[in-house]
Amino acid sequence: MKRLIEKGLMFGNLVEVTSPALVERYNRALESLTGKRTKLVDFHIDISGYSPEVGDELGDHLYLNQGGCNRQFILLTTEQKTAPLLNAQFSTSRGILRQFIEDNQPQLFALTARDAVAGELLNSVYDVSEPAKLFDIRQIAIEADTTKAHVAGAKKLTKLIERFRREDEAWWDDLLIAEMIGLAKKTGDVTRQPIRLKSVTFRQDNFWTKHFGGLYVFRAVEHPAAIAAGKKAELGKLPIDYVFSFEDRNQIARFLEINELVEPIVKAPGINAAAILQQKMDFIIVAVASEKGEDLNRASRRDLRALARAYSKDLPEEFHGLAALQRWAEGGGKWPRINSAHPAYFYTLRAKPHADRDLVNRLLADLSPLDVRQLFICHKEKFYSAYADWSDAKKTYVANFLETEYQVDKAGAREALFGTDATMEEEQPTVDVVDLVGPWGAVMKERR
Structure with missing residues (x-):
């Protein structure tokens, strides 16, 4: 760390x-x-x-x-x-x-x-000892x-001033005047410089929570569902029709599709899809090569290609699926059929532009953990947890890459990966990491 x-x-x-x-x-x-x-x-x-x-x-x-x-x-x-x-x-x-x-x-x-x-x-919930209580948070x-108590004092002083102006006998009320003077010494002149904090209520319909091993809740979509990073059976009965775990790949893919939350990288406008796919492949090569004991400290793109050839039989299906899609994106290959059962499927998607773009990209990062750049940007909690178990060679390569390729232009990198106005809040790790140093069913898609 x-x-x-x-x-x-x-x-x-x-x-x-x-x-x-x-x-x-x-x-x-x-x-x-x-x-x-x-x-x-x-x-x-x-x-x-x-x-x-x-x-x-x-x-x-x-x-x-x-x-x-x-x-x-x-x-x-x-x-x-x-x-x-x-x-x-x-x-x-x-x-x-x-x-x-x-x-x-x-x-x-x-x-x-x-x-x-x-x-x-x-919020109206004082503990989340049970998963179902998360759904009471609205x-x-x-x-x-x-x-x-400057704010409370200013509020009280404002009411006393209004009373003073409203009541004819207030001029002779010594106690009222003394109280106003005492409050004014603490709050200042609230008639010229009001001290009032806007009372705003924020909706929490779609969100991720770290509780219970990680849980995504989507309530404000046409077809609501909850998606658990852990075992859904341990969550008990939840007040939502559909609950999936990461093992339910087909159902999650269907959920993302019918709610129009994602788009294929290769069809997204204004991005270099082939370059993005190549970088995802590079990270997979790094993961395999580091396990083989390779020194990746100054590894170039050419070095990574050589390592891919050397360990081609050890590269997972995620790599081969992305390679086939990249060949198509560069115009030199057939369109590969990569469905939700394929390990590379979620690596090929990104969130569409909508209010919950960051949340969906976090989910996709959770489902495609070998893409360490997306994991770092979208789901830092999981990135730091994974980082702690990597080999030193992989830690060095990834840290150097993020420092030189991401830190220098965060906004530009996020826009290139996720589109215009992709905020991707700069969240940081949970402290416990630092201590280490029902089936979806048939739902027809409605076309607008």
Whole structure:
């Protein structure tokens, strides 16, 4: 993991906290939320205010996310909006936090200039001890205030001002005036500079959760389903008609097709499909060659071709299927019949442009783990978990590739792979990784 951290591929873009004033603000917020304090004089925080160093100190990396259900957060600066979200339990959490900060940026900028803002992502579920409880989560609301209750004080002062203006006898109410003056000393002039955070509710219809081995929930599609990375039998009865596991390849392929969520890479507009397929093949060669003990430190494309010839009998079906598709894409081969039963099938797809593009690309990365670039971009939790078990040769090759080919132009790489406006939120690993250092049935597709 040290190699990834040094190259900025892990724990990148965290916000550094070194000022004694900010450390004290953080401690006030931390104590108000958890009853705990840190003795550290400097540390780093993510978009939610979670710090890996503080987690190590407390011996609890879920100190702001007990039960992994209602995430708490600490804002010291609006600059946190560009930071990653560590140990994410839901795919929607970072986007919700970022939108909250952006929607309230002027107010949060003013508030964090004098105090920390502490809050919580609230839903109606207080624990997810059973898989079925995940389906009770429908919307997320945010509750936030400073440790000195500036927002609540401003709200109360605003009501008192309205009362003062409305009641004729208010001029002679010494208690009312004294209370207004006391609140104004803390909040400032709320008539000129209102302190009000927008109350926004976020829908959570389609999402991924780390709970129960990884589960994808698609409710806001024409044909809803849940897809489990683990064993679906262990999930029990779920309040959704169709539940698949990764072994149900045909059903998952059908689900993606009838909901019009994916498109073949070779038919996607504006991309170099042959180059993308070649890179996927290269990663498969690297996986096989590294197991054979080959040194891949400075391996070029020519070297990889030589390794492919040397180990052609050891290359899996994923490689041969992608090679056949690449020959067709370059105009020199027959159209290969690669159906959902073929191991290469999900490697040949990408999400169509729609609101859940990132979620679908995450699912496809989960289903095509040998494509380590897509795995790193779309599903960092699984990438870091897989990385820990690789040979040193493969770790070196992949880390160098991501540093030189992806880090230098993240936006360009994502657009080339996934299309225009492909956001692919820059999420980061779960901390536990760092501790290592019913049948689908016949459903007719409706054509619009």
